[in-house]
Amino acid sequence: MKPTIEDVAQLAGVSRATASRVINNVPGASGPSRERVHAAVAELGYEPNETARALATGRQRAIDVIVVTTDPGTGWLGTHPYVSRVLAGVMPVLQGVNAQLRLHAVRREAAADELDDIASSTTLGAIFADITPDLAAHFYRRCRRTVSMVRTDSSVPGLEADNVGGAYDAVDRLHQLGHRRIAAIHGPALNPCAIDRRAGYLRATQRLGLPDLSAHGGFRREGGHDAAQQLLEQHPDIDAFFVACDLMAAGAVQAITASGRRVPDDVSIIGFDDSIAAVCSNPPLTTMRLPVEEMAATAARLLLAGGPVRSHRQQFPVELVVRESTRDVGAGSADGSR
Amino acid sequence: MKPTIEDVAQLAGVSRATASRVINNVPGASGPSRERVHAAVAELGYEPNETARALATGRQRAIDVIVVTTDPGTGWLGTHPYVSRVLAGVMPVLQGVNAQLRLHAVRREAAADELDDIASSTTLGAIFADITPDLAAHFYRRCRRTVSMVRTDSSVPGLEADNVGGAYDAVDRLHQLGHRRIAAIHGPALNPCAIDRRAGYLRATQRLGLPDLSAHGGFRREGGHDAAQQLLEQHPDIDAFFVACDLMAAGAVQAITASGRRVPDDVSIIGFDDSIAAVCSNPPLTTMRLPVEEMAATAARLLLAGGPVRSHRQQFPVELVVRESTRDVGAGSADGSR
DNA sequence: TTGAAAGCGCTAACAG
């Protein structure tokens, strides 16, 4: 049916070996041969069989994107914009380089086994979209072509966003705008990103002499809603929120509005991520942009380059994106007021 | 390194063929042999090499999820919740059945070629998350293990949501709530889903004797925002919106709010999809639920079952989810008012 | 520079 390399070789009047050499563009075949093979390839419309190639080389041209789902099922995947963004970041760099993207949603309970399976199916490498440090280290021990997009054990190559700095900046900005009762809604207690953003908030409040008004959400809209509601009841004088993810922030806005307060007139709010949720909220959220697509694209390029990722570490900046959920209440300059 | 089937066979004292039979659970090996092989597998921790298996059988245990990106780049992917939902639907049915999920974002410009590549890498089958009828038919001609999640040429097996009915019901509901100036924001003119939802709106307005107040968005938040703004300027007396997707609806809510109107007090709005965008909006959106996860899971199961999908067609209902963006302005019963 | 030949690990006829 489909032409094989044998067909190409025959048509070109060379051996399979030579055909293979020119097709893979490796030295050891030359001038006339190359031309003839190329001609044959074109004439036959030959496409190498990737499976056979993978069997022979022991390596599949695919990148594994791994997300460990802590929730039961994979509900997380369908609702949180984060995963889409890493896919959107990886996808374009795979265009035209003949590589595929495999997605793995690994259940927390069976994570070790499932990760072993993935590690043993040698590919171009794996990108951890979300994972715990222990699992990342576990995987890395079996497969060195790995890049994590969240903070992990220092042994694992990683691209990290400046979560601490971003959170600090958010609070600092809120402070500059004149807010003094700045509450925070943090993410899951064990999530590395959540931990870092919380650390940033804490550092900022301490340095600025602000009270610590914290609650936990869980990186879900409902969590943000409930936490905001509760904080507002306990501390009715809150005048601003720092929320560790836009999804939660969207929920928080709803709770704030429902409490009879207006955003940003009565309370300002800064989210984190700059995901689609930020822009779907009403008003659109001022937020700290996590460059997920850029990070994912970088990770993919790293793996594509081949070779074990020599303990690569890179930090990505987290920057403020001003929209309409913040307002200057002090004497200073205007900022995204409506 | 890793044990092969040969190792298993040797340890079990049988031939490779027999080992293969019991491992693949096919008849033609029996009693004692089976036990010995199973024991050997367990002792060695043997895992079949999927690549070798794929080469031998000519079929990879993977499901291809294909989305044709009409936009330049793959920006769509990162912002629209739809793709996440189909992934979230497919993923769980692949758990424990030793199958992988490959994601393909095919650029419209090079679609035919890229689709040919995918079709020729024989897998368990392909799911069209989003595609145009012509491309679907093109692909189907080369690979019959295919299911589309959007309306296509009638030759291609498909799972379709009742977009027409859903849109009709949305308008009808708005009408029941007492609204008489019901505007619509439609999706891309060439998108099958958008076309159907538009048809449903048109049918409803005609049957109910309502004016046609339509604008087009593009299934993006910005599109919804701009269209709503424009409609409101042209027809200041609009009292309700039917918006063909939640993302656009979120944008519309922002525009409505910005125009000084309140949702739902001054204008009601019903979205479409029931995606994360509906619930991130403020107020949360009443919407027509598209059962994307269920559809995707069904598609995956169909492909997993093997064999060419014999012109399977199935329609999924689209149902109203009441939240807080609609309000009864007539004498009737209450509905999601705040 | 080239070709012959030996696999990669597994499945599937076919013959016993």
Added chain:
DNA sequence: CTGTTAGCGCTTTCAA
């Protein structure tokens, strides 16, 4: 029921 024997399509030593 079982083992032998060919491949699947490609890469890659190893000689020539």
